[in-house]
Amino acid sequence: MIEGLPPRLDDRYYLPFGEHGVAERFPAVCPRGHQLGPDAVLVGAHPCLCAGRGHRTWACWACGSVWVWPPCLHHPEWVPWIR
Numbered sequence: 001m002i003e004g005l006p007p008r009l010d011d012r013y014y015l016p017f018g019e020h021g022v023a024e025r026f027p028a029v030c031p032r033g034h035q036l037g038p039d040a041v042l043v044g045a046h047p048c049l050c051a052g053r054g055h056r057t058w059a060c061w062a063c064g065s066v067w068v069w070p071p072c073l074h075h076p077e078w079v080p081w082i083r
């Protein structure tokens with residue numbers, strides 16, 4: 001049984017899942033306000049070193065706007081997702 005999250009995981013972005021798992025939180029609406037859900041968002045990963053880890057990206061099917069976390073220095077057009 002674990003209590004909460006491993007310390008390196010920010011609870012703004014991760015949720016405990018089951019006994020040993022961790023689930024990522026995700027945005028509910030795109031940067032322009034479209035509802036995001038199972039058929040409305042393309043979840044991706046962008047390998048990059050600017051943040052010391054890869055980036056998680058969420059692209060809206062409706063308008064193509066992209067959320068990113070952590071923010072990427074090389075893609076200023078991707079809106080950082082801040083919870």
Ligand SMILES: [Zn+2]
Pocket residue numbers: 030031032033034060061062063064065
């Ligand atoms: Zn959108």
Ligand SMILES: [Zn+2]
Pocket residue numbers: 048049050051055071072073074075
């Ligand atoms: Zn980057």
